[in-house]
Amino acid sequence: MSAAKEEPLHFDVSTGLKSVLGSELITDDEVAIFELVKNSFDAEAKLVQLYFGASTITIADDGIGMSYEDIRTKWLFVAYSSKRESNREADFRDDIAERRNYAGSKGIGRFSSDRLGQLIRLQTRPKLERNDPVHCIAIDWDRFDQDHTEHFEKIGVDYVAQPEGFSLPDELTAPKHGTAITIEKTRRQWGREKILRLKSALAKLINPFGVSTDGFRIVIHAPAEQEADKAERLQSQKKGEEENPNAIVNGEVGNFIFATLQEKTTFIDVAIDESGEYIESTLTDRGELIYRIREPNEFPLLAKSGFKCQVFFLNQSAKVTFARRMGVPSVQFGSVFLFRNGFRVYPIGEETDDWFGMDRRKQQGYARFLGTRDVIGRVDVSGTDSDFQEASSRNAGLIETPAVTQLRKCFRDYCLIRLERYVVPVTFVDKEDKNTSDVSRLLTDPGRARVAAAVAKLVDDKNVELLAYSTSLIGILSERSAQFEASLSSLRAIAEKTKDRGLFNNIEAAEKRFEELREAEERARKQADEERRAKEAAEARAYVAEKAATEASEKLAEERKRNLFLSSISTLDEDTIISLHHQVTTYGGVIRQKIENFLVKIAGRETVPVSEVVDAMEAISFLNSKILGVSKFATKANFRLESENIEADVGEYIEQYINGVAKDFLSGPLTLEVTNDGKGFEQRFKPIDIAVVVDNLIANSRKAGATRMSFAITHPTKSTIHLHVTDNGRGFSRGIDELERIFEKGFTTTDGSGLGLFHIRHVLGEMNGTIEATQNEDRRGASFAIRIAK
Structure with missing residues (x-):
């Protein structure tokens, strides 16, 4: 007897699938x-x-909405996603150019409402049928949990048509088309702190660089928190x-x-062109x-992905600005x-995440590499699931694919490392x-030299095309x-890369001037050395006398240690006079x-450009100011000027120069005060x-009529070391639009030369220091704030 014909086998779905795709996922x-x-x-x-x-949450949008047929055949069709279909992409890109594909494509996002509450009411009207009634369905998720032996499709869904349109809270603007989902009987309370955390997370979800980039806005309404918001303001x-x-x-x-950070820190923009x-x-x-540079793209799987990256380096100043404006430290932001x-891929970028491997690199060289605490930024990419697919749990990043591997490498080599190769040699030092x-x-000058060296090293690659560079920071x-x-040498490399004939000419002229200056200094030194040798006999006698008076010499050494400047010319020895004469001769030559x-x-x-005259006079004025300085030392200095450099406490030196030298050369009613915290080096x-x-x-304070x-x-x-200098003079002219201009060569609002502050900035630059002017509130x-680093 033959066996009865068996029915075909197939999967059967329990109502428990709702929890698997919803609250459990x-x-x-x-x-x-x-x-x-x-x-x-x-x-x-x-x-x-x-x-x-x-006890309700409503999410309403003005999107394309759904028809009754869409609800029946798509929204209620478990794990179906219309986003996998490609026939909508062209219209989609026309509407919002930034969205090339879709944030989700698994067809299970609708079950996330089960996590939030027991009841869900969906209202929708399609864009092409905006005069039709609003379609409304209601689902009670708890009905799916009553008996898990029941078939999934046996649980009914209530439907009604609403001719009057969307039914939404008064605080919301009803859209003409789109979808509104209301979750009732929420499973957890949404208090102020919880909503604030959500708001912060949503900001990072859409676009942490502003609300306009993606043409997509989110607005939160929470009536119960309006009074607390008012109190906060x-x-x-x-x-x-x-x-x-x-x-x-x-x-x-x-x-x-x-937008604020772009003006306050260093950042890099990288993109693969169309x-x-x-x-x-x-x-x-x-x-x-x-x-700005361009180079061949070595990542074929990213060619059509629209790869974009913007990464900010956060120095201490930028971190302080970030914390003050955002209310949280940058490290907690991500x-x-x-x-x-x-749309944001979680958890990449979170405080404890190192998906890009930045912290692993930083461990290999703390002072050479940037880690997650040093930078903040965004990487954008578009593509299908075959290239860039999120893990099903929605909070485990991207599944590793060849395209994802190229994405990581592109970020590391062209975003992170390029930023490092500027920040480390230019600002870290x-x-x-x-x-x-x-x-x-x-x-x-030291700062500009570092910038030029960093750019020159970057363009020392035949594949790198230099499109533009900073002419204010990169120059002679x-x-x-x-x-x-x-x-x-750095400037020559940049000039060769850009074929900049003007820069080549400037380099040649600068080299010629430098050679003339070096020859002049050499001649002046030779003359000074000859005079020095003529006085060697007198110098030897001075040494013998000093050796004979051992006790006096020891006392003198102790006095020198306590005070670099003496109040009388009577103790100035012959060697010091010779050294001072040597310096004057050199500068004069x-x-x-x-x-x-x-x-x-x-x-x-017949005519000479003003700029050439100013340059010549500036150089002469600078050397003359050194001669004037030496003339003051000639009656006060108790150290030898055989070398231009000495090793001493800068703060103590400044204090003693002001008290022991500068005060004796004052004219008029101006008085000088100096304080020192004593923490020198x-x-x-x-x-x-x-x-x-x-x-x-x-000199500037005296011209401004200062008395103190x-x-x-x-x-x-x-x-x-910081030096804060203030006076009670007339202050800065109201006609100065930017205080930075007062340090420009030849800039003046008085009858002065406009070279004093320019010389100060140059000298401090050689000392690894800077000067900044600030306007007092009462004008x-x-x-002036002077900062010098060792």
């Missing part, structure tokens, strides 16, 4: 809301409104602080910090474009976020730069600069050579440089 309330917001994003919505009531006003958007529940979601053939990179430092198809929110410390240094010769060179240069010319410096700085500052001038010396760290007096 989506294990976080924030992620559950993310899934619903992602659906709005994928539905081409431009506005999503979130409403939090006593009042508290900020009383403190005189800016309103912290992360402390206000109601309002638009977004971060407004990054052709997919090139990678273009732009590095900007505190508002100043450093370079690091580099990854966005796939315009200057200990004070971390506290600076502008490029003032880079405007010095002063011939007096210690970095002059080294910088010329160079001045004579510069005057001769200038006269030869202009001979036979020794370093090598040129005494003449201190004279140039102090004397020029005093103070110098406050502090040491904030073991390797830095009376001038204030």
